[in-house]
Amino acid sequence: MRIRVVALLVVALVAAPVISLLWRVPWSRMSSLLTEEVVTDAISLSLISSVLAAVVALTLGVPVALLLSRMEGVLASITRALMMLPMVLPPVVGGAALLFAFGRRGTLGAALEEVSGLVLPYSLAGVVLANAFVALPFVVLTIEGSLRTLDPRFELAAASLGANQFHTTVKVVLPMVRSSLIAAGFLAWARALGEFGATITFAGNVPGKTQTLPLAVFVAMETDQEAALVMSVVLILVSLVVLLTMRDRWWPSR
């Protein structure tokens, strides 16, 4: 009984700020604010970049998860710690690190610009890179965890029937962790949608190009608080809809 009371208090504690925010929203100005170019630009950019970042993080995360799930020992621990780093680091530090690597004067970025003329900061590609960077640990963590619970006999059976390692992985192993692949994709997407620090530090804040919803909210807080609130509502609604449709899929199948 007492646990239930504490739990309800905690739920109320999380709900209170959200409800207080909704309380302040200028609902009568909602439709006019939602059609402002800055707002529509930020919404579409956020949706595009977060989905792309989730796809990138998932694509890059699966091989790492497969590798880690088969590794033991110190080297595995070090690799895993490195892969988890962007989750623990303050995003602004991650953004700065990306800048030192892929910025215009970065170790790789300068060479990239020289060879291909491609500049990652101030572009959609930069936003996707920053978002995928912070989302990657969630993918690796989720998928490795469920790979480790698999019975190795399935793989052995596939191998004994003549399937090579690539085939076994694609046709046998990955389908068995399908629900955690989906969960990982959505976790990565959710992390990318709310990403602020790494994005503004690495990709900058160019309206219509790299100004995602969180960045637009940050800017609007000082100029047009009502617009900031309206964009916050969009973020809350999109997140809630996805969380509700996902429901139990957040957890790898039991």
Added chain:
Amino acid sequence: MTEFVDILLPELTDRYPGLQVQINIAGSGTLVNQIVEGADADVVLLAGANHMARLQAENAFLPPVPIARNSLTVVVSSNLAESVTTISDLRDAGLQGAVCVPGAPCGELAVAFARAVNLDLSNATREPNVKAVLSKVVRGEVDYGFVYRSDALMAANEVKAIEAEGLDSFTTSYSLALKNSDEVSVSFLEVVTQSKVSRVLEELGFLSR
């Protein structure tokens, strides 16, 4: 404005040994938001008349006292010091610019100036504050940035200021408002407005109030 604090604090603690000063450094718009939402402050130092007006309208602060001014400056990264020397050089489409966010006075000034000289800033990145703009130019992550005269002076070894007619007429004023007229607060105001501090500020590139 962080330079202010570094100069003022020692002066104040000289007068009141043992005085504990808590400082909250943020953009002026953020500071006003925080105070409007209930943050407690005895002294507020803000850039830009708009933010001070908003503070005055919503809260019981004493009338503001002007401290100093700063004028808008364009700086270019050191590798472009030779090739980009005028405002029309900035119109080169390949150049990446940086300005402050629209809510910050440095951003408002930059946008007003750009409109006056017909410079397109739509591709420029909007940085949270003027120090962020300066650091992007210093590190060469952007080609040019709109900062203040004092910032350009501080980083004179790493960036180059562009001369442009009329640029120095775009200025921001810094002003200070007290919550109460108690002894320490009034003393703080005295420290801030004494000629010694004004001289140091002018050496740093600020303009007199």
